[in-house]
Amino acid sequence: xxxxxASHKLGLTYQLWHQVDTQSPRHGGxxxxxxxxxxxxxxxxxxxxxxxxxxxxxxxxxxTVKTVREIVPVLRKAIAVAQxxxxxxxxxxxxxxxxxxxxLVKREQLKAQAAKGLVGNxxxxxxxxxxxxxxxxxxxxxxxxxxxxxVPRATKGQxxxxxxxxxxxxxxxxxxxxQVTSPPTPxxxxxxxxxxxxxxxxxxNRKQRATSVHRY
Numbered sequence: 001x002x003x004x005x006a007s008h009k010l011g012l013t014y015q016l017w018h019q020v021d022t023q024s025p026r027h028g029g030x031x032x033x034x035x036x037x038x039x040x041x042x043x044x045x046x047x048x049x050x051x052x053x054x055x056x057x058x059x060x061x062x063x064t065v066k067t068v069r070e071i072v073p074v075l076r077k078a079i080a081v082a083q084x085x086x087x088x089x090x091x092x093x094x095x096x097x098x099x100x101x102x103x104l105v106k107r108e109q110l111k112a113q114a115a116k117g118l119v120g121n122x123x124x125x126x127x128x129x130x131x132x133x134x135x136x137x138x139x140x141x142x143x144x145x146x147x148x149x150x151v152p153r154a155t156k157g158q159x160x161x162x163x164x165x166x167x168x169x170x171x172x173x174x175x176x177x178x179q180v181t182s183p184p185t186p187x188x189x190x191x192x193x194x195x196x197x198x199x200x201x202x203x204x205n206r207k208q209r210a211t212s213v214h215r216y
Contacts (some may be wrong), residue, residue, distance in 0.1 A: 076147050
């Protein structure tokens with residue numbers, strides 16, 4: 001029974017009747033496109049949801065890129081926020097129009113004109129300006145270097161408090177979160193400090209230090 005379940009999970013039975021084409025350049029996305037085309041779905045096949053409201057309670061920073069020129073500054077800010085203070089996730093929403101070339105976006109937008117005459121001309125004018133604004137200044141030089149990152153540092157008072165707690169403890173237990181592995185302090189330096197502290201707390205070392213103090 002266990003062998004049958006394992007075979008089913010691994011698809012071994014299915015593989016007996018169907019070959020694996022390891023040389024094919026195709027990918028699963030093509031199947032998605034084929035199904036959508038068969039159902040008469042084109043550009044409107046993707047449905048929007050309020051993603052910002054969904055992710056705001058979970059992320060440190062949420063933003064929507066509305067034009068191509070906003071991609072670089074928004075991403076720089078998102079990465080800086082993610083790495084500052086307590087590390088955490090960020091969310092950046094990219095509408096499809098900012099991810100496709102100008103000629104394709106313009107063609108798709110203008111062919112959606114629903115009316116003729118004055119109304120149609122007004123809609124067409126609006127769409128033309130909309131597409132133009134999407135790509136205005138899109139490829140102008142922009143600073144892509146990382147923004148300054150805020151790294152939280154303990155105060156002298158907090159460090160002294162930790163020293164006193166550890167020195168008074170008979171069997172201290174240190175619980176270190178993943179934040180301690182972040183810059184600017186390398187993990188090797190932290191490990192060396194902990195090992196040194198362990199050696200300093202050995203009874204033999206304490207006795208030796210007491211003898212040295214007595215001599216002076």
